[in-house]
Amino acid sequence: MITEKIEKILNEQIEKEGYSSNLYLSMASWAETEGFAGISTWFYAQAGEELLHMMKFIHFINERGGHAIIPAFDQPPVNFDGIKKVFDQVLEHERFISGSINDIAALAIKENDFATQNWIQWFITEQVEEESSVQGIIDKLNLLGEENMYLFDRDIMSLRGTGE
Numbered sequence: 001m002i003t004e005k006i007e008k009i010l011n012e013q014i015e016k017e018g019y020s021s022n023l024y025l026s027m028a029s030w031a032e033t034e035g036f037a038g039i040s041t042w043f044y045a046q047a048g049e050e051l052l053h054m055m056k057f058i059h060f061i062n063e064r065g066g067h068a069i070i071p072a073f074d075q076p077p078v079n080f081d082g083i084k085k086v087f088d089q090v091l092e093h094e095r096f097i098s099g100s101i102n103d104i105a106a107l108a109i110k111e112n113d114f115a116t117q118n119w120i121q122w123f124i125t126e127q128v129e130e131e132s133s134v135q136g137i138i139d140k141l142n143l144l145g146e147e148n149m150y151l152f153d154r155d156i157m158s159l160r161g162t163g164e
């Protein structure tokens with residue numbers, strides 16, 4: 001059984017994961033309309049992962065005797081100011097998500113909720129990987145420069161084209 005405080009913070013994370021999925025879907029759709037097939041493939045795959053993250057929270061809350069609430073989501077931005085800026089925005093967003101995952105871990109410790117402490121570790125590891133993979137993309141973009149975006153788009157396709 002989870003405490004009310006834990007149920008509340010986990011429910012808040014459902015909204016954040018769902019918003020992340022919609023944000024990346026919006027980025028995918030924008031990149032697709034701009035002709036960047038590789039970048040949009042990466043974002044569609046990322047949106048799918050975030051949806052799975054949201055589902056993990058839903059199932060965990062319900063399995064522990066709480067009630068997962070499916071919230072309304074804010075409209076994500078529709079247009080973006082270039083490829084470099086879009087990935088800067090992703091990194092900023094993922095750092096924000098890492099902060100909220102850390103808040104859950106901290107509350108679980110405070111509440112002596114060992115099951116949630118254990119379960120949230122997967123997300124802590126996942127956030128380290130996500131931040132590092134987006135940072136890697138930004139580093140690559142900095143090396144290539146905006147004029148080589150065609151090559152970058154082809155390159156990033158290989159990261160997701162295999163369904164990774």
Ligand code: OFO
Nearest residue numbers: 017050053097130
């Ligand atoms: Fe981007 O990560 Fe979900 O948690």
